[in-house]
Amino acid sequence: MNKQEQISSIQMSMLLLFFMTGSSIVIVPAPLTNLGGNGAWISLLIAAAMGTLLLASILYLYRKNPELSLIGQSRALMGNTLTLILLLPLTCVMFWNVAGIVIEIGTFFKNTMLKETPTYAVNTMFFVTIALTALAGIEVIARMAAVLLALMFAFIILIWILVGSLYHPEYILPIMPDGIGPILNAAYVVYGFPYSELVVFAVILPFVRKKDKTKLGKHMYAALIVNTLTLILSVFSSIMVLGPLSGDLKYSLYQLARLIYFQELIERIESVIGFSLIIGFYFKASILLVILMKLLKELLKLDDERYLVFPVSFICLLLSVTTYTKEAELEELVNTSWPLINNITYVLPVLLILIVTVIRSQFGKGKKQEI
Template structure:
C-alpha cells in the first residue's frame, strides 16, 4: 500500500468501472424505475452528466496534486484544521457506504437463495475476503478485478440476450405520463448511487502510474460505458417486466429466472447472483482500501495495514445494526444517501477545486 506500488492507467480505469457498475448493474433498475417509471434511462443520463462534471473536478485536483490523496492536498490547500473538519465526515460516509454494500449482499441472500442462513454469516465472509484483498495491495486488486468485471459484463449480456423472446417494446411507453418531476426524482437517486460515490477515487488516483496513456480519457470512457450498460439493463428490465420492474429489487436476477429455451437453458439465475456478489465484493474492497488509507494518513500512521481489520469489524457491526428491515434500507439509499454524500463528499471536492484554481491563477499572475 506504499505509493511506490502503483497501477497503470488502464488498470485504474478498470477499478473505476468495477466500482461504478459492479453492484449497480443489478441494483439500480428497481429504485430508478420506481421513481421515474419508463423514463428511468433519462434520469440515469442526467445523473451521468453530473458525474462527468464531478469527475472533471477530481481529475483536475489529481493533475494539480498527482502524488497526493484528498487528505494530503487538503492540508496544503486549506490547512490542518479545515482538513480535519472535511476529512472526518468524508471518511464516515465511506463507513456508511461499506455497511450498505455488505448489507445489500446479506439482503440478497436472505430474500432469494439462502433464506434460513443468518445474514451475519454473509457479512462476515464478504468483509473478511475484502480485508484480505486490501492487505494484498492495489496491484493485486487491479489484476484480479479486471477478470471479474469482464465476467460480470459477460454474464449480464448473456442474460439480456437470452431474454429477447420475452421483450415487449410497447411497455417502454408512455415515456412521461406524469411530467418531468419523476425524472428529476430518479436523477436524484442515480446521482447518489452510483455517480456521486466516485469521490472515493480522490483517495485512489495517486496510485495510478504517470505513464504515456491518458488517465483522464480512460476515466471518461469508463463513465460512458457505465451509463450505456446501466441503460441497457434498465430498458431490458422494463421491456420484460413492465410496471412490475419498480417492485422487484433484484430485477436482473428475476430476468434470469424467466429464461427458458427449449427446456435446455433454464434456471440460470445463479450466474446473476454470482455477478451481484462479485460486483459488491469488488466495490467493498475498494471502499475499505480508501477508508484504511484515509485514516492512516489522517492520523499519520507508519503502518498503513494496522487499521484494516478494526475498520472491517466496525463495518460489520454497522451492517448488522443500521437497518431493521429492507424498507429502512431502501429509504436510506433513495432519500438520505444522495443528500448525505453530496453535503459531506461532493461539496468538499468542489471547495478544494475552487481554492486550488484560485491559488493557481494567483500564482500565475504573480509570476
C-alpha cells in the first residue's frame, strides 16, 4: 500500500459493489423482511436513495481535490487538530466495524455449517487471511475483485434460478398491510447497514488513475444500482419461496440453497454455496482493513502503514471474540443503534467537510467576481 498504487475507475466500482453487497446479501434480507414485510423492497429503495446522496457527496469532494483523501481535505480546510477531533471517532468505529464483519462470519458458520467449531478458531483463521490480503495492497485486492465478484454473483444467480420452481408470486401481496411505518423502520435499519458505510470510500478514491477521473462517477453509481437490484431480487426470492417465514429464518439466501433439489442430481449444495457467500464477508473485511490502514497512516503521518496491519488485525480479533458474544445483543445493536452510530461517526464528518468545502468554494467565487 504505497503512493504508487493506482487502480482504474472500474476496479474502484467493483470494490464498492463488493463492499456493499458482500455481507449484506447474506444478512440483510431476513431482518429487512421481518421489519418491512412484503414492502421490504420499498425500504431498500428509500435506503438506496439516501446512499446515492452520500455517494454524490464523496464524489463531489473528490472532484474538488482528486489528489487528497478525506483526511487531506479535512486538514486543508480545518487544520490538524480539528481533523483529529472529527475523524478519531470514525477510526475507532472502523476497528469495531472490521471486528463486526468477522463476528457475523463466526455467527454464520456457528448456525449453519461448523456448529462444533469454536468461534475464536473461525475468527482467527479469517483475520489471518484478511490481514495477508490487506498487506498485499489495494492493486492486488482490486485484481482479485474481478474474479471473486464474478464467482459470488454466479452463485447468487444460480440460487435464484434453481429455486424457480418454488416461487409463489402471490406471496408478495399485500405490499403494505400495516401501513408505511414498518417500511420506514426497515429503511432506517438497511440505511445504517450497508448504505451509510459507503462514505469510507472517500479515504481511498485518490487511488484512482488520473485518466479515469471523469469516468469514476458513472461507474460508482452503476455499482450502487447493481447492489440495490441484487438485494431487491434477493428479498423478492425469499418472500416468494418462504412466504411468512422469510422474516423469521436467518440467512435467507442460504435457506433457499437448502431447498434446491433437481432430479436427485443437484441437492444438498448449501455448503458449497455457503462457502461462496462467505467470500463476500472476507472481501468486505479486507477492503475495510485497507481503508483503516490508509486512515491511520494519514492521521499518524506514517511513511508505511504495513507495519500496522497485524497489530490492528489482532486488536480487531480481540474485539470479535470479546464483544457481543450473544447473538441477540448484536442483532439489537444493528437494528437500533448502528444507523445512529454511523450517522455520527461516518456521515457527519463527511457532511461537515462537504459544507465547509461548498461555503469556501462559493465564497471564493464571490471574491473573484468582486475583483
